[in-house]
Amino acid sequence: MPQRPGQPRPLSETPRLRPLFLALRTLCIATAASMATAGLLVPQAAYAQAAPAPDSRELKRFDIAAGPLEGVLNQLGRDTGVLITFESKLTEGMRSPGVRGSHTVQQALAQALEGTGLGMVRAAGGGYALRTLPAMASTSTAAATAPASGTTLAEVRVVDTAPVGGPTEGTGAYTTRSASTATHFALSPRETPQSISVVTRQQMDDQGLVSVPEILDKTPGVTVGRNDSERATFYARGFPIENFQFDGVPSTLDTSNQYTTAIGDSIVYDRVEIVKGATGLLTGAGYPSATINLVRKRPTAEFAGSLSFGAGSWDRLRTTADFSGPLNASGSVRARIVAAAQNANSYVDYYKRDTRNLYGVIEADLTPDTLLTVGVDHMTSRADGATFGHLPLFYSDGTQTRFSRSLNPASRWSYWDNDSTNTFASLKHDFGGGWKLDVAASHLDQSKDVWFGSAYNGSVDRYTGQGIRMLSGLLPSESKTDAVNVALTGPFTLGGRTHELMLGAGYSRQHQQAELHNTVFTTVPNYFAWDGYIQQPASPKRADRDTVIAEKGVSAALRLRPADALSVIVGARASWYRLHDQSTGVAGDISVDDDLNVRAKIIPYAGIVYDLDRTWSVYASYTDIFHPQTYYKDANDRPIAPLTGKSTEVGVKAEFLDRRVNASLALFHVKQNNSAQYVSVNDDTGNEIYKAVDGITSKGLEMEVAGQITPSWNLSAGYTFRTSRQPQQQDVILSAVNTNQPRHLVKLNTSYRLPGEWSKWVVGGSLTWQSRTYYETSDDNHWRADQPAYAVVGLMARYEFDRHLSMTLNINNLFDKTYMPGLGSYGTGVYGDPRNALLTVNYKF
Template identity: 60%
Template sequence: MTSKPMHSLRPHYSRLTLAIHAAIVGMVVAAASPSATAQVASSGSAVVRSYHIGAGPLGDTLVQFAAQSGVRLSFEPAMVAGQVSPGLQGNYSVKQGFARLLGASNYATQELDDGSYALQARRAPRDQSTLPAVTVTAQGEASATEGTGNYTATGPSATATRMGLSLRETPQSVTVITRQQMDDQALNNVSEVLEKTTGITVGRNDSERFTFYSRGYQIENFQFDGIANTMDAANQYTTSLADSAIYDRVEIVRGATGLLTGAGYPSAVVNLVRKKPTREFAASVEAGAGSWGRRRLVADLSTPVNEAGTVRGRIVAAGQNADSFTDYYHRDTRNLYAIVEADLTPHTLLSMGVDYMETRADGASFGHIPLFHSDGSPTHFPRSWNPAARWAYWNNSATNTFVTLKHDFGGGWKLDLAGSHLSQRRDAVFGTAYYGTVERATGAGISMLSGTNPSQAQTDAFSATLNGNYQLFGRTHDLSLGANYSRQNRDAQNYNTTFTAIDNYFAWNGNIARPAAEKYEDWNIRIVEKGLSLATRLRPTDNLSIILGARASWYDMLDKATAVDTGAVTLNNDLRVNRKITPYAGLVYDINKQWSAYASVTDIFNPQTYYKNAAGSALPPLTGRAHELGIKAELLDRKLNASLAVFHIRQNNAPQYVGVNADSGEEIYVPISGVTSRGVEAELSGSVTPAWNLFAGYTFRTSSAPSQPDAVLSAVNTNQPKHLFKMGTTYRLPDDWSRWTVGGNLTWQSDTYYQQSSDPYYRADQPSYAVVGLMAHYDFSRNLSATLNINNLFDKTYMPGLGSYGTGMYGDPRNFLLTMKYTF
């Protein structure tokens, strides 16, 4: 060693030594005694796990694999200096993973008596041209984040274009919330996931409903494994409460997404990507307990059905019971997900599955706390205040059955067929004291709105996508053809509502007689959407790609009501939009292997069925165009994603409230053009080191609308902040503390306000606020771990997205959740 100059050793020896000491010695040497390690190795060395380790220096990839698999590995850094590894993508046992990482190197691992591994020189085979055999159990889904242990999304995403592009190749802002991030922060339902997503705010309408916003506009476009589903105010409550235990990741594309989704707002599309079965047996169970009597249980089982693993299945079950910081409010949730995959041929994959969810909520509100006293001053009711009657309840259920068929024709051409049937039911009896303003002296002025509101919805959806490549001018280009169809049928039984005056609202405790409700009509809405899309990615040079596309959409809505007593049918809406063309254009230039710059122009439209003019006719469809410029990077060997974007969105035919029709009592709106939203977004997500995960996003947005002399308020959502910052991070401690992972998260937003749309125009302000959370994770063994999450550490009082029904609902006070997980 001393025969060489010291500086010739430093570039490799020092860097690898630090990495090994920080990520290996600290994480696994202190993890267990030799006897305990040997016991784990004897039972766990054959366990197959999912790994996503990028290609890179051999020493670094060995460090990452040993840390993620939970084994000890010893080797001299100089042995692997200057060598590279192909990385690891897929499901492997410990021995298979080491073999794959070492590949054609001159080294192999030897399992020692204490269960640890050592790197040794490989014996030369008799035939020097033959390399040792490497057995791969399963490749797995290329984009899957489960089992990676980090916040990095390295696989392709089809949410924006269906072309399976990487995040850096997609000319729009894309965020991926990985399975690890959901586990670390205990993001156990869809609304909690979106609360931690860059650029998205979550408004609470009442105890059961949420409204999601991006770039100042509502989000109504959701997807399940890429199959579109509109989640508007009529049916969003079932999806937003769904348990996240069934999802591998959540992909969010911000801006207009008309190429694939058709009707909607220029806000975002959210793709909920379910977990997939594995070829080897894998199972886990977790139990949680937390504030307000919260109890949670999740079981996850994946197994091959036949010996070859060509048929495999997975079942995930999740249940939770919890009271609340809100008086006499209780909610139970149940979720079940099952899927079977079959390799019909080496090139054809059939998947069939179902997911089911139900919620049972007692003391549920419909609207929440009144915001104003009768003199216009803000109310300050305690966070525990429940405006709902004690007999009020809200029960939801949804069953989503789906089937997909994927076939690879070869030569780069692939066909994806998908179909689903979504059935949703609501059984709600509401009674909420919120209507009016509160007299300071007497507590008078508030009425309880009560009634019953059952509904049912059936949605059938089908999509087909053909992707491939073609040659033109001596270069290879990509092509995508798509078609989709959905038919939604909603039924509701409308009952009369009752207003009951509350003598003294300050004495309200929810004990009140339930008024009788009488059914007066059956309501039916049928919505049919069809679309054809065409997109191509041209590659005129190695560094430049140009995406051009368009979608033709058809939208048909029939809204009618049938009176119970007479049988008379009233046609509320009969709306048709034919061959609406929404173009798409994007450009991506690769500055180098890490950095790229992009620009995109995307459109979207949305029929406006419930916004009527003075004549009672629906306003013309709202149209939106989004412009975006940005840069993206894949740093640290693609372990860390970075992006910076500027955006400008312009809406035409936005509904502007101007008054009430004296004859019909309906609200009157006028269409206005030039409503704009512009801003900047920045995001950083991934693994800074094998031990350090980081997610951070910042959004600045400002919106404006042309001056309207007869309008009371702007068409812009003033309950959305101009500044929004979100961050989450975890770090596995080194050396003797390596069993511990600690982390935290922060959400900060600037001030917002809500103002009444009619005289006397009272205004409620929500000052800027920050919510902080902490996390601590401890590995008792390779199989058993515990995670403690503390949310709203400083017990901040705030109302997210205030103003729904002229009311506000508080965010959760300080609370905790302790989760124990055992992996088989």
């Protein structure tokens, strides 16, 4: 299973912030200047000219209630995909009649500004400009859309862009305008006082990313460790990621399934947002690694659809279908249904995995201010020849093994079947004046049926092939999770300035039931002759385990704006956590394995963002860490004590090219107590044994840039440096430090539409480079397995026959690099995929 990490020096040892920020800003400016010199950046005016505004004559339906002008304009910007920026003093004290009915963008703006003395004009770059009208000017639509004249009027620029907080589908961008994953406030990446990465629908389509592990494998600062053929552990800043959200709503997943049964196919998602660091304000319990927000696709106002067929290496066949549109004449009820199916063999001998995904959602405008959403997503996977752990890492003399990538340690009769159904509903109500209520509920059913037999336990005699045992047994389990979350957000005025308030409450209850069967060890006579053909041993049932995890919490946060350039977020969450874990033996005897009850655990959160100018900001954030570790058991098969600690972050952010490009640089520092330290495997149960270790620290640096460098060129790139430290303990190697995670990590993803006669071609690629990692055994031998630094390169090319039909070729691991991204899991090694390709034909209508 995943190991535990370690980290950096205290912030008190870092240089003073102002000189550091100035140095970082100088570095970023120099980088941008060098890109411009090389012709990689284009003037902003040229960009605006090349990317014209959407047709403003198109009628759109609006239901924006009367209220403060600032709130109405902000809502109008979100609904139209037009970013409206202005100084608070321009709209201070003004009210708007709101916007209702079907209008063009200009008509909607005119209605919002009626009676305010303000009007708007088209700007040269294809956007709009908001101006104070002369006293004799009419506030009608005609006056509001009159040509610009004169130079004495106060002006605020309005720039056409992707919708704020809206879908990334159809924008063609590698970034988004806002995200609420960290605080539930709809903030731009620059306004969020933490590092944030976004993988958009366009990037998924460009690079053929069909699963969440593949998406995270392309995310800056995130690594994907493979535990075996079916499970992956995601890491950020050296720690496992276990916090997930669906559409911004925190959700509890069955840890023992390692998330594979609940996160399904990428065809379901519009984008994936990853906020680095601890996010205790919304999630309560969690690691200081990251929170992953899986944002599902939503129904569209107009009918749209797509069909695709893909074929690739190892007999891979993939089909998808996606249909969306209104269900009634008025468009007040809309629906979307998405399906995906994939069958695939593998480069690993006799391993095969088939998946099916189905997603359906309906939206209904109950009133102009109330939106009801109900939906369900379902996933099944069936894997034959599935592994549990992977290849032995050591020969009996302590040297590292070098087996073929195709060797499968699983028995021929091994299988791993997953099923997951997530039913959800939400109700959103706009009270007017910017105040909104979000209520969300979900019911998640997960199950797995596993018969594993995997030959990996022990070390191999390099001459006789002896020394390995096959670990086998049954692992059937079910998990049901019910969750409800409520959030109220809105602006208020204090001291003549507008601020924001968020109030939240949540409850979740997870009930896990599992049959516990005896684990059987079978000696493998000669591992060099292993072919998976071995008798299936009996795995008698010894007990039934029943685990209930209930968590509830309330949170509150203020986003204060004491000055135009300053934003301060302060808040806290009070969490109640209850775990009851008991086993009932076959003879009827009941034993309580754990009974944890945490009352009113307070988790503070603080963040500050200061705008140096219209492009650059500096920020800092802090939160506590609290995470019950139910999976990690001690020698008595009881969970170790909850993880605690502190997480801090400082950095600088920037927006370029009318916010089409986001850039950031962050320094982070984390300190943890009760980190899980791997000890050994319990021969009686087959479970891993851990102990708690205090004083694990981790620190590092993250740099990232993402967005549209030009209308034809998308880029997502990042660099991460991380170092972890442990308290001095003689003769102990701490897996809590996660030496299987790199200190240096570089990721680059890009696509480019060729100019002129070649404009039907889009080409691109990806690069992942990471520094050396290693795994060292915790016993007295201290054997060590190394994975040298390596790079993996991918290429893509798409030809668009017309606006409906396209064909995309993705080649992964172009140079066929042999590497192990799963080094050390269960003391074994897992190889990354060899070179492979996928050809996809897509038709949109």
